[in-house]
Amino acid sequence: MPSRVASKKKANIKLSEQIYHLLKRDIIECVYEPGQTLQESAVRETYKIGHTPFREACARLKAEGLIQIVPHRGYFVAPFSPSLIQDLFELRLMVEPKASNLACQRQNPLQLAKLEQNLNESKRLSRGGEAENIPQIVWNSIEFHTLIASMTGNQELATFVENLHHRLMRLIILIARRRPPTFGFNAVHYQIFEALRERDAEKVQKLMEEDLNHTRAWIQSSV
Numbered sequence: 001m002p003s004r005v006a007s008k009k010k011a012n013i014k015l016s017e018q019i020y021h022l023l024k025r026d027i028i029e030c031v032y033e034p035g036q037t038l039q040e041s042a043v044r045e046t047y048k049i050g051h052t053p054f055r056e057a058c059a060r061l062k063a064e065g066l067i068q069i070v071p072h073r074g075y076f077v078a079p080f081s082p083s084l085i086q087d088l089f090e091l092r093l094m095v096e097p098k099a100s101n102l103a104c105q106r107q108n109p110l111q112l113a114k115l116e117q118n119l120n121e122s123k124r125l126s127r128g129g130e131a132e133n134i135p136q137i138v139w140n141s142i143e144f145h146t147l148i149a150s151m152t153g154n155q156e157l158a159t160f161v162e163n164l165h166h167r168l169m170r171l172i173i174l175i176a177r178r179r180p181p182t183f184g185f186n187a188v189h190y191q192i193f194e195a196l197r198e199r200d201a202e203k204v205q206k207l208m209e210e211d212l213n214h215t216r217a218w219i220q221s222s223v
Helices: 015-028 040-047 051-063 082-106 109-127 134-150 155-178 189-197 201-220
Strands: 067-070 074-077
Touching: 015 040, 015 051, 015 155, 040 051, 051 067, 082 134, 082 155, 082 189, 082 201, 109 134, 109 189, 134 155, 134 189, 155 201, 189 201
Parallel strands: none
Antiparallel strands: 067 074
């Protein structure tokens, strides 16, 4: 299990940078659930940090839509609403299928090899039991989608897709722990990979749409 303590020994990495990554991971993995109050004193004690690194990290997480800062009330993990879920999936459906089409045209063997490594890791995690490996499986899914966006050669697009997944994937983790999906995580990823390898751009785009719609339907039936 990764440490939740920021280390002053990492002199080349600011404490605020460390706490940003640690707190972001714990929000995505639902150690802190949507809507939960982030008590500054408790969080600082957990990560062994001071006031300034906490405030700086929270400001960055607020900009990414993961934290809400309410004057005179404090810090809260950003909640979800049906309209926000709809908005996030609309964005994904507008961006990711077309990005996968472009990735199919621009991908190279090294990128395909990285994607294949991701799928091998996905298989390993599934063999270990999905219920026990939900956070790792979700991180694996984020990597899969980000790698495809990176295949376009557009770094702005890859960063946008990754941040979009970070906002949404914590909800997937929360729901999966309470109501595991019956269809199997990342089930369509293997088909997407094969279509990418065959350079079938139209098929890749349709499969990506299928993957996103499948996940959206499961989430909407669970909230």
